[in-house]
Amino acid sequence: MATLNKTRPSCARVKVEVDIMGEFPTRINVGMRKKTGEVVEKWVPIKYDYVPKYCKTCKLQGHNERECFVIHPELYPKEEKEVVVVAHGTKKR
Numbered sequence: 001m002a003t004l005n006k007t008r009p010s011c012a013r014v015k016v017e018v019d020i021m022g023e024f025p026t027r028i029n030v031g032m033r034k035k036t037g038e039v040v041e042k043w044v045p046i047k048y049d050y051v052p053k054y055c056k057t058c059k060l061q062g063h064n065e066r067e068c069f070v071i072h073p074e075l076y077p078k079e080e081k082e083v084v085v086v087a088h089g090t091k092k093r
């Protein structure tokens with residue numbers, strides 16, 4: 001609507017559904033019909049606002065292949081953090 005009303009004529013925001021296992025398209029071919037009836041095609045680049053992290057190796061969301069411990073075991077934290085356990089209500093048995 002913003003492009004139709006020309007309040008934001010240079011940018012159209014759309015919601016798309018894509019296969020997360022595939023490559024995301026970087027451009028889309030848009031056909032525009034002129035008043036004469038002639039259709040003009042134009043390649044429009046796509047800019048993604050948000051792409052969730054997904055690892056195709058682990059088939060999990062939350063990290064990508066650059067951050068994957070399976071692909072890059074050297075990235076795994078070497079020292080485990082010290083765990084301090086504070087017990088409450090130990091009088092009840």
Ligand SMILES: [Zn+2]
Binds near residue numbers: 057058059065068
């Ligand atoms: Zn992974």
